[in-house]
Amino acid sequence: MAKTRRAAAAGKASTSELGAARRRDLLEAAYTLIAEKGLEGLRTRDIAARAGVNISTLHYYFGTKDALLVAIVEHVTDKFGEERKPASPGAASPAEPPESLRAHLERAWRSFQDHPHLATVLQELSLRAQREPAARTAFRAVHKEWNLGVEQLVRQGARAGQLRSDLDPRAAAAVITSFIMGAMLQLGIDAGAFDFHHVSGELDRWLAPAPGKPSRGRKA
Amino acid sequence: MAKTRRAAAAGKASTSELGAARRRDLLEAAYTLIAEKGLEGLRTRDIAARAGVNISTLHYYFGTKDALLVAIVEHVTDKFGEERKPASPGAASPAEPPESLRAHLERAWRSFQDHPHLATVLQELSLRAQREPAARTAFRAVHKEWNLGVEQLVRQGARAGQLRSDLDPRAAAAVITSFIMGAMLQLGIDAGAFDFHHVSGELDRWLAPAPGKPSRGRKA
Amino acid sequence: MAKTRRAAAAGKASTSELGAARRRDLLEAAYTLIAEKGLEGLRTRDIAARAGVNISTLHYYFGTKDALLVAIVEHVTDKFGEERKPASPGAASPAEPPESLRAHLERAWRSFQDHPHLATVLQELSLRAQREPAARTAFRAVHKEWNLGVEQLVRQGARAGQLRSDLDPRAAAAVITSFIMGAMLQLGIDAGAFDFHHVSGELDRWLAPAPGKPSRGRKA
Amino acid sequence: MAKTRRAAAAGKASTSELGAARRRDLLEAAYTLIAEKGLEGLRTRDIAARAGVNISTLHYYFGTKDALLVAIVEHVTDKFGEERKPASPGAASPAEPPESLRAHLERAWRSFQDHPHLATVLQELSLRAQREPAARTAFRAVHKEWNLGVEQLVRQGARAGQLRSDLDPRAAAAVITSFIMGAMLQLGIDAGAFDFHHVSGELDRWLAPAPGKPSRGRKA
DNA sequence: TATGAATGAGCCTTCATTCAT
DNA sequence: CATGAATGAAGGCTCATTCAT
Numbered sequence: 020m021a022k023t024r025r026a027a028a029a030g031k032a033s034t035s036e037l038g039a040a041r042r043r044d045l046l047e048a049a050y051t052l053i054a055e056k057g058l059e060g061l062r063t064r065d066i067a068a069r070a071g072v073n074i075s076t077l078h079y080y081f082g083t084k085d086a087l088l089v090a091i092v093e094h095v096t097d098k099f100g101e102e103r104k105p106a107s108p109g110a111a112s113p114a115e116p117p118e119s120l121r122a123h124l125e126r127a128w129r130s131f132q133d134h135p136h137l138a139t140v141l142q143e144l145s146l147r148a149q150r151e152p153a154a155r156t157a158f159r160a161v162h163k164e165w166n167l168g169v170e171q172l173v174r175q176g177a178r179a180g181q182l183r184s185d186l187d188p189r190a191a192a193a194v195i196t197s198f199i200m201g202a203m204l205q206l207g208i209d210a211g212a213f214d215f216h217h218v219s220g221e222l223d224r225w226l227a228p229a230p231g232k233p234s235r236g237r238k239a
Numbered sequence: 240m241a242k243t244r245r246a247a248a249a250g251k252a253s254t255s256e257l258g259a260a261r262r263r264d265l266l267e268a269a270y271t272l273i274a275e276k277g278l279e280g281l282r283t284r285d286i287a288a289r290a291g292v293n294i295s296t297l298h299y300y301f302g303t304k305d306a307l308l309v310a311i312v313e314h315v316t317d318k319f320g321e322e323r324k325p326a327s328p329g330a331a332s333p334a335e336p337p338e339s340l341r342a343h344l345e346r347a348w349r350s351f352q353d354h355p356h357l358a359t360v361l362q363e364l365s366l367r368a369q370r371e372p373a374a375r376t377a378f379r380a381v382h383k384e385w386n387l388g389v390e391q392l393v394r395q396g397a398r399a400g401q402l403r404s405d406l407d408p409r410a411a412a413a414v415i416t417s418f419i420m421g422a423m424l425q426l427g428i429d430a431g432a433f434d435f436h437h438v439s440g441e442l443d444r445w446l447a448p449a450p451g452k453p454s455r456g457r458k459a
Numbered sequence: 460m461a462k463t464r465r466a467a468a469a470g471k472a473s474t475s476e477l478g479a480a481r482r483r484d485l486l487e488a489a490y491t492l493i494a495e496k497g498l499e500g501l502r503t504r505d506i507a508a509r510a511g512v513n514i515s516t517l518h519y520y521f522g523t524k525d526a527l528l529v530a531i532v533e534h535v536t537d538k539f540g541e542e543r544k545p546a547s548p549g550a551a552s553p554a555e556p557p558e559s560l561r562a563h564l565e566r567a568w569r570s571f572q573d574h575p576h577l578a579t580v581l582q583e584l585s586l587r588a589q590r591e592p593a594a595r596t597a598f599r600a601v602h603k604e605w606n607l608g609v610e611q612l613v614r615q616g617a618r619a620g621q622l623r624s625d626l627d628p629r630a631a632a633a634v635i636t637s638f639i640m641g642a643m644l645q646l647g648i649d650a651g652a653f654d655f656h657h658v659s660g661e662l663d664r665w666l667a668p669a670p671g672k673p674s675r676g677r678k679a
Numbered sequence: 680m681a682k683t684r685r686a687a688a689a690g691k692a693s694t695s696e697l698g699a700a701r702r703r704d705l706l707e708a709a710y711t712l713i714a715e716k717g718l719e720g721l722r723t724r725d726i727a728a729r730a731g732v733n734i735s736t737l738h739y740y741f742g743t744k745d746a747l748l749v750a751i752v753e754h755v756t757d758k759f760g761e762e763r764k765p766a767s768p769g770a771a772s773p774a775e776p777p778e779s780l781r782a783h784l785e786r787a788w789r790s791f792q793d794h795p796h797l798a799t800v801l802q803e804l805s806l807r808a809q810r811e812p813a814a815r816t817a818f819r820a821v822h823k824e825w826n827l828g829v830e831q832l833v834r835q836g837a838r839a840g841q842l843r844s845d846l847d848p849r850a851a852a853a854v855i856t857s858f859i860m861g862a863m864l865q866l867g868i869d870a871g872a873f874d875f876h877h878v879s880g881e882l883d884r885w886l887a888p889a890p891g892k893p894s895r896g897r898k899a
Numbered sequence: 900t901a902t903g904a905a906t907g908a909g910c911c912t913t914c915a916t917t918c919a920t
Numbered sequence: 921c922a923t924g925a926a927t928g929a930a931g932g933c934t935c936a937t938t939c940a941t
Contacts (some may be wrong), residue, residue: 479780479881480768496810497718497807497809497810498717498719499804499807563746581808582802582805582806582864583806585867585868586717586803586806586867587717587719588867588868589717589867589868590715590717590798595868599869602869602872603869606872625884627877627881630878630880630881633873633878633881634801634858634878634879634881634882636861636865637857637858637859637860637861637862637864637865637878638854638857638858638861639682639857639866640857640860640861640865641856641857641859641860641861641862641864642853642857642861643863644802644805644857644860644864644890645822645853645856645857645860647788647806647808647809647824648808648809648815648817648819649818652822652823657847657850658853658854659854659858660850661847661850661853661854665885665886666885669889676837
């Protein structure tokens with residue numbers, strides 16, 4: 020097995036795209052199956068079957084189910100990262116104005132609609148991360164990054180007068196990301212009873228600059 | 240099962256009470272183990288062992304693992320309901336002023352500290368509820384009730400001038416419950432990076448009445 | 460258990476009819492269940508349930524499942540014996556003319572129609588008897604008795620000129636009983652394809668006295 | 680299963696042949712164990728052990744115990760069919776004179792001596808067939824075929840003057856097959872008390888042409 | 900690379916049996 | 921006499937993993 024894993028590691032780099040494609044196929048299959056059956060119901064045979072390969076092939080590429088799960092975490096956090104990146108891919112220059120918080124919430128919402136499995140899989144893996152150090156590390160990193168990103172948004176929004184001026188950027192970011200995660204959960208439990216648009220609009224309103232007071236931001 | 244419980248309620252002396260105790264022990268054992276190993280790693284043998292009984296006894300009381308899981312959902316949602324009830328049990332007269340939102344957040348926080356497993360188990364079961372109709376129904380009910388309760392709090396807080404007057408109570412409640420759930424998640428991922436007190440304080444601040452405007456509420 | 464069994468043995472004699480009735484109920488329940496599910500699917504709990512008593516009561520009366528099975532063999536062979544006895548119960552005087560072979564076949568047939576389970580249960584137990592000495596002894600006795608009875612019938616029939624005169628009574632009896640048992644089997648497999656009346660009539664015809672030859676029997 | 684067998688038939692070199700051998704080994708092991716312990720005492724673990732493979736291998740080939748049992752029925756009915764085929768395998772030209780009834784009985788007898796388990800296993804499975812549709816179908820087919828074969832024998836025997844001319848071939852066949860089956864049962868119960876040769880000889884005698892009457896058959 | 904065959908460890912469940920009441 | 925509760929010993933089956941090809 021040690022041999023096998025080494026071979027796979029070596030292969031990832033050298034053996035052309037075919038191996039990489041197989042890996043991706045397997046990861047994608049696992050991803051879908053986690054969404055459908057949960058980690059509890061995830062079977063390596065099912066993954067292999069859905070990827071159209073033999074079960075042994077799966078072991079050839081990942082060695083062990085746990086190893087595959089680790090790879091999945093990477094796969095999924097990457098996916099999550101993608102989703103959080105601003106619109107224009109590649110051209111995202113730091114110069115252009117950052118999106119508003121409203122836009123961020125909207126994008127989060129659209130993400131979960133476009134990728135209905137993502138929320139579920141993230142929850143599954145988060146839960147697992149509570150017990151699995153490797154996954155935990157990965158998830159912490161992603162969360163930190165996300166929170167930092169939102170914090171930045173808040174800071175810029177406040178500075179630009181789009182948000183109320185008395186915000187504690189870090190705490191605000193924590194509230195916002197927590198809200199999004201919690202919304203994800205509530206949607207999972209009862210999608211019909213939760214109108215994300217409406218609800219996030221309310222939150223947005225709380226963050227608006229105080230009406231009477233002149234915005235303290237970039238002025239005079 | 241229903242029969243058993245009814246018998247226990249009727250209290251046919253010691254016999255059924257003892258049976259009810261066994262049931263509770265088993266549920267409690269399962270509860271703890273779910274927190275520790277996750278549903279994925281939950282083994283009936285471990286449950287029985289932790290409850291100090293033979294595995295057959297578990298089946299004697301619950302018949303099947305799935306049935307036990309259903310009972311667990313009830314057990315846990317009950318627990319969650321308990322936690323959300325105002326402080327003084329029994330003396331909670333409807334006349335006394337409702338707790339403030341701040342207090343509600345504090346209590347949620349203390350709950351999760353006093354019952355460190357509750358959050359994890361709730362997440363595990365919520366996830367399962369996405370695929371298991373029985374659990375889903377139970378969870379939806381609890382969520383609806385919770386949201387309604389917070390909505391009431393918001394309404395009263397606004398009327399009393401403790402909260403800003405322009406809130407949409409239902410949406411606000413949804414934001415608040417989502418926030419709490421999301422916070423639960425973030426705490427699970429990285430407890431050290433998330434200061435609930437501080438963060439929830441920020442949210443609280445957003446809900447405060449506008450400073451200049453005279454509070455419309457109970458004054459003069 | 461030894462104590463239990465002794466108590467039961469003592470009870471059978473003394474403790475009034477109630478105990479005996481319970482025993483009979485249990486045996487009857489077991490009998491029916493064997494017919495329905497086979498020995499393979501026979502469960503002591505089902506037996507007790509069908510007899511309307513607790514499982515422990517079954518053990519109180521029979522001690523062990525095997526013991527109950529032994530009792531069942533007795534119960535069933537008794538039943539089978541009953542069925543083979545000529546019509547009038549109690550008044551069956553040895554003086555009255557014995558039934559014809561034809562009548563015997565008919566009665567066997569009616570038996571299996573009136574007691575549809577009997578054939579099945581007999582087969583189940585016969586099979587078991589191949590491995591269980593206690594049952595084997597009982598079955599051998601019954602078979603011997605049956606064969607002897609039929610042998611007697613054949614002898615008398617031949618003497619009376621109702622049957623061909625050149626029969627070997629013992630062998631003939633063996634053929635007849637074997638035929639009945641085999642018919643039972645075939646009926647079990649495909650009742651629709653086997654017309655017992657017609658078929659047994661054919662056998663009967665073979666046993667008829669040779670037409671031309673004067674019947675050697677009761678003549679002159 | 681069908682696929683596996685087809686693959687084996689196609690003979691994809693050694694691989695599938697080896698698989699077919701494993702299957703056969705397992706079936707043979709099961710067959711023997713059914714004879715020894717009965718269906719009641721049949722354990723998959725024992726089957727695997729006797730076949731010299733791991734229990735998982737059994738499930739790899741048959742999936743489930745019931746499926747294996749179905750395969751066993753096929754296996755056994757095939758075996759039974761083999762036994763009933765005329766002596767010379769391959770050279771059995773339809774031109775050569777059919778065996779006499781006497782020979783058929785003899786062969787049946789020898790069959791059960793050469794394959795002492797066959798009778799027992801057939802009984803076990805017949806019994807099961809009463810409750811299991813799949814097995815029932817198979818057994819009905821075999822019985823029908825057997826009865827038809829004997830019917831043919833009777834018809835030819837009568838035509839050839841070897842049997843009495845007034846036989847109802849179909850009914851006669853039913854009597855004969857029933858007799859054989861019943862004899863099987865009696866042998867199972869008390870082999871010592873049943874002399875098949877002698878007894879079947881008696882039956883044979885009943886079927887002989889009437890002595891006085893000129894045999895209508897092939898004569899001058 | 901890729902696969903079919905095979906396995907060991909373990910899981911949920913069943914069932915006859917016992918024991919205190 | 922009768923029962924509910926509890927148990928130990930299996931039993932069928934699953935699943936990740938390995939190995940020879």
